[in-house]
Amino acid sequence: MSKAKQLLIIDDDVDYVDGIKAILTRAGYEVAAAYNPKSGMELLKSKPWDLFLLDVMMGRGAEGIMMARQIGKDPKLRETPLLIITGIREQIAFLFPGEPVHPHFVANDELMEKPVDPKLLLERVAALLKASEAKKAKAK
Amino acid sequence: MGNERYKILLIDDEEVVLDSCARMLRGGNHEVVSIMDGAQGVELAHQFHPDLVIVDLKMPGISGLEVLERIHAFDPTIVSIMLTGFATVGSAVDAMKRGACDFLPKPIAPDEFRMVVSRALERRRLILETQALRREKEMLREQFAAIVSHELKSPLGAIQQNLFVLAEELSDKLDESQRQRLERMKVRVTDLMKMIQTWLRLISADIGKIRDNFHPVAIKEVIAKAIESVQNEATRKNIEVLAEGADTPRRVNGDEGTLVQALVNLLNNAIKYSRSASEIQVRVTEDGDKVALAVADSGVGIAADELPHVFEDFYRAPSSAKGEQGAGLGLPLSRRIVEAHDGTISVSSEPGKGSTFTIRLPALKTS
Numbered sequence: 001m002s003k004a005k006q007l008l009i010i011d012d013d014v015d016y017v018d019g020i021k022a023i024l025t026r027a028g029y030e031v032a033a034a035y036n037p038k039s040g041m042e043l044l045k046s047k048p049w050d051l052f053l054l055d056v057m058m059g060r061g062a063e064g065i066m067m068a069r070q071i072g073k074d075p076k077l078r079e080t081p082l083l084i085i086t087g088i089r090e091q092i093a094f095l096f097p098g099e100p101v102h103p104h105f106v107a108n109d110e111l112m113e114k115p116v117d118p119k120l121l122l123e124r125v126a127a128l129l130k131a132s133e134a135k136k137a138k139a140k
Numbered sequence: 141m142g143n144e145r146y147k148i149l150l151i152d153d154e155e156v157v158l159d160s161c162a163r164m165l166r167g168g169n170h171e172v173v174s175i176m177d178g179a180q181g182v183e184l185a186h187q188f189h190p191d192l193v194i195v196d197l198k199m200p201g202i203s204g205l206e207v208l209e210r211i212h213a214f215d216p217t218i219v220s221i222m223l224t225g226f227a228t229v230g231s232a233v234d235a236m237k238r239g240a241c242d243f244l245p246k247p248i249a250p251d252e253f254r255m256v257v258s259r260a261l262e263r264r265r266l267i268l269e270t271q272a273l274r275r276e277k278e279m280l281r282e283q284f285a286a287i288v289s290h291e292l293k294s295p296l297g298a299i300q301q302n303l304f305v306l307a308e309e310l311s312d313k314l315d316e317s318q319r320q321r322l323e324r325m326k327v328r329v330t331d332l333m334k335m336i337q338t339w340l341r342l343i344s345a346d347i348g349k350i351r352d353n354f355h356p357v358a359i360k361e362v363i364a365k366a367i368e369s370v371q372n373e374a375t376r377k378n379i380e381v382l383a384e385g386a387d388t389p390r391r392v393n394g395d396e397g398t399l400v401q402a403l404v405n406l407l408n409n410a411i412k413y414s415r416s417a418s419e420i421q422v423r424v425t426e427d428g429d430k431v432a433l434a435v436a437d438s439g440v441g442i443a444a445d446e447l448p449h450v451f452e453d454f455y456r457a458p459s460s461a462k463g464e465q466g467a468g469l470g471l472p473l474s475r476r477i478v479e480a481h482d483g484t485i486s487v488s489s490e491p492g493k494g495s496t497f498t499i500r501l502p503a504l505k506t507s
């Protein structure tokens with residue numbers, strides 16, 4: 001059995017994170033959390049991760065969006081699959097009028113709306129991890 | 141008039157008039173600019189952005205009336221005074237019609253000049269004050285939207301998410317009744333979340349957005365749902381909610397959720413501002429192609445001078461609101477919802493006797 005997958009969740013609501021963490025931990029993932037963009041960015045770069053979960057509407061200024069864009073621009077970080085969890089889908093369109101509702105921040109990120117269904121979350125995470133692994137294997 | 145500093149633009153083709161006006165304005169601490177040509181005056185107004193324009197009616201080139209018209213076209217809040225020769229007093233009336241606040245016949249008497257100017261500037265001050273107030277309210281509303289969005293939505297989002305997770309985690313440990321209650325909680329919280337989002341949409345910017353999903357809505361349903369949602373509160377206060385004509389077959393083109401919300405706000409107020417053990421009537425009447433929903437209570441009522449304001453944001457009528465919780469946003473929200481449905485909302489009230497709020501909506505043709 002290989003080492004447990006390392007997931008990082010970035011969301012400013014501690015209780016929300018606890019809920020998500022419970023689902024993922026029970027499924028055998030190792031989950032770390034950051035509660036603001038700054039420490040999120042630090043953690044993000046501190047070691048290799050298998051998957052990021054990010055709340056793009058974090059904070060009043062929707063700082064999560066900026067963070068997603070930063071991840072998308074970083075050639076190393078963007079290799080890691082990104083699962084975006086958002087409070088409300090249309091607000092993304094709000095923030096960047098004229099842009100598509102969900103601009104892809106990294107090549108193959110995914111979007112889920114809050115509240116996420118535990119079963120669906122696990123399915124999406126597993127699928128994203130599998131796809132990223134296949135990509136890595138191919139690159140080798 | 142205090143010592144506010146205003147910008148005054150003088151436009152007259154006669155240099156003597158310009159000079160004497162400028163002289164009379166001296167000592168008033170205002171910034172005065174004068175120019176001798178109408179077209180150039182309009183040009184200058186764009187850059188200088190005056191508070192007051194004093195313009196001669198008769199000038200070579202474009203007339204004073206046209207100058208005013210052009211200046212008002214770009215900023216209707218600029219106040220103006222028209223200078224006229226004796227012979228043209230008749231067209232001063234015309235000038236007033238086109239937006240001049242006042243006129244002065246030539247030759248200009250200094251006392252009269254100063255009085256008319258100070259009157260015009262006072263008017264300008266009021267206009268600016270009203271504008272500032274409106275802006276402040278607008279900002280308050282936007283801020284409020286941001287606060288609601290964050291401070292309310294995030295905690296509720298966390299509760300909601302954890303309910304979903306708990307339901308899953310406990311799925312094989314709960315008995316049927318427990319499972320059902322947990323499911324109900326999920327539904328209730330989700331409804332609440334949706335409601336906040338609707339509110340946000342209404343209060344922040346675009347109520348017009350709900351128009352995208354308009355479809356035929358049965359009035360009967362709207363009333364039933366609205367009454368159901370306030371029933372507990374009514375029972376708690378031992379208030380009976382009676383419906384009359386509520387089984388109408390009429391339908392309107394609209395958004396059911398927000399229409400229910402508009403009516404719920406009226407019902408909640410009726411309950412809130414009524415004594416316990418009283419009655420509230422919901423009456424549906426048809427009036428040609430309009431359907432009217434009236435909510436009548438026999439509560440504290442609203443004073444006549446407060447009545448025109450109850451649909452304004454954050455307004456709470458001193459005569460009735462004291463002692464009751466509220467933000468003064470229920471009625472404005474109802475008004476926005478109703479207006480988005482091309483309807484109207486109105487109120488009549490007698491202090492001590494009660495109030496009646498009426499929503500009128502264009503109904504769909506019965507088929």
Ligand SMILES: Nc1ncnc2c1ncn2[C@@H]1O[C@H](COP(=O)(O)OP(=O)(O)O)[C@@H](O)[C@H]1O
Pocket residue numbers: 405409410411413437439440441442450455456457458459460461465466467468469470471472495
């Ligand atoms: N049925 C009613 N009877 C008496 N006063 C009312 C009634 N409905 C509204 N009002 C008055 O109008 C004000 C604005 O109402 P609303 O916007 O719903 O805000 P609030 O949250 O204060 O109830 C209230 O504060 C109250 O003074």
